[in-house]
Amino acid sequence: MKITSVQPFILHVPVTGSQIADSTHTITHWGVVGAQIGTEDGLTGYGFTGTHAHLPSDQLITRCIATCHAPLLLGEDARDVNRLWLKLARNPALQWVGRAGITTLSQAAIDIALWDLKAKAAGVPLWKLLGGQVREKVRAYNTDIGWLSLADDRLVEGARRAVAEGFTGIKIKVGSTVERDLRRLEAVRRAIGSDVTLAIDGNGKWDLPTCLRFCRAAEAFDVYWFEEPLWYDDVQGHAELARATRIPIALGEQLYTHDAFAGFFQRGAVHWVQPDVTRLAGLSEALRVCEAAHAHRLPVAPHAGDMSQVHVHLSYAHPACAVLEYIPWIKDCFTEPAEVVEGHFRLPQQPGAGTTPTAAAWASLRQPVA
Ligand SMILES: [Mg+2]
Structure with a gap:
């Protein structure tokens, strides 16, 4: 299956509403x-x-x-995925x-x-x-209702919805x-009751003293995990926070290599592991992170830089993957959208990695590559 062309592309897809924000980014x-x-075979x-x-x-x-x-x-x-991964990653x-x-x-x-080619x-x-399906269903959690830019009443309304x-x-x-943030956390917990898992995400904004103060009070609201409480690369700080609070620590969306994850594993600085195939050098490196997490008996909750188009495949197939993020912005751009039915991702059926764009998205959302 000889490679005959490699063409880059850019699509820009609108988010829900006109704009959203977390603690560090505002995007449209x-x-x-x-x-x-x-x-060459088409x-x-x-x-x-x-x-x-x-x-x-x-x-x-x-x-x-x-x-x-x-x-x-x-x-x-094109079938030599591992060899080609090394060829690109070790390009001097x-x-x-x-x-x-x-x-x-x-x-x-x-x-x-x-x-995608290999599967097709x-x-x-x-x-x-x-390796095939290891679980009957992949549980989804919804991030798109929880932006920091939402007013308190809209946040609570979205959580209920x-x-x-x-x-x-x-x-x-x-x-x-x-x-x-404590006021909003308490309001959401009250609105959804005790049976729904409620995670929080700081996007690396706070320092350790602020996290410690926040966590002392937040422990009362049964927080499923605290994601990126501190700066992304701060192993020592996450290790200290993990020891000081009962709230599990989640991170990984800003880490680029499995070596970066290893430091957090070794120091007991993470409980929920969040690799992203779009930030690591692809699915090949994400699989290595999943294997390492599994060896440390840590659950994986992939970060959805792909809006779960690829991660849904990984999550159905890898035993370490426990729950998957759902944000619906780009799903309709693909011939097989990552869809959630009754709180669980639908098992993909089409050959490939879920990355083939629709003709409509290809025609209407493309941007100049240079
Ligand atoms: Mg995050």
């Missing part, structure tokens, strides 16, 4: 920045990373795909300028496109290629002030 669109890989694979739809930085990623990665792929056998020229960031995000798009060539959905729709888990953003 989600960026689907990817690679379309053609083969198959096309699609893979993408997720961005905040900032066109100049999206174009750095597409330029890296087109000028640095693509020349190493043309003429290669790129390693020198970046073992994380644009180089990793762009490789993620390519690695996912290769897995086999005529099966990706989860079958990853999600539960009425069948979600058994939700997540709300924190990281404004301790007082405001």
Whole structure:
């Protein structure tokens, strides 16, 4: 299955409402920045990373795909996913300028496109290629009701609505002030009752003393996990917080390599592991993180930079994956959307990785790659 073309692409997809915010970012669109890989036998694979739809930085990623990665792929056998992963990740020229960031995000798009091709060539959905279905259903939790930019009454209304729709888990953003966030957390817990899991996400905003003060009071509200309480790379701080509070710590969406996760595992600094195929250098590296988490007896809750299009396959197939994030922004851009029915993700049926765009999305949402 010889590779004959590697074309980058950018789609910008509007978020729910006109704008959302967490403690550190305000966005209006989600960026689907990817690679379309053609083969001589006529198959096309699609893979993408997720961005905040900032066109100049999206174009750095597409330029890296087109000028640095693509020349190493043309003429290669697309089925050799592991060998090609190493070829790109150990490319001396790129390693020198970046073992994380644009180089990793762009490789993620390519690695996912290769897995998509591999599954399409086999005529099966990706989860079958990853070893088959290990659980009957993948439980979803809803993040799209919990933005920090929502007024208190709309936050509570959205939480109630999600539960009425069948979600058994939700997540709300924190990281404004301790007082405001505790008030919102208490209001949501009251609204949804005790049977729904309620996670919180600080997006790395607070320092350790603020987290300690917040957690002392938040423990009363049965918090499922506290995601990214501290700066993303702060192993020591997360280890100290994990020892000081009964609230489990979740992190990983901003980590680029399995080596970065290893530091948190070794120090007991994380309870819920959150790899993202779109930030790590693709599904291949995310599988290594899942295996390491599993070896440490830690559950995985993938972060959905792909809005779960690919992670739904991983979550059905990997024994470490316990629950999966649901944000519906981009699902209608794909021929098989990641859909939730009665609180659980539907098992994908189409051959591939769930990354093939619809003709309508391709025609209406594309941005210039350079
Ligand atoms: Mg998060």
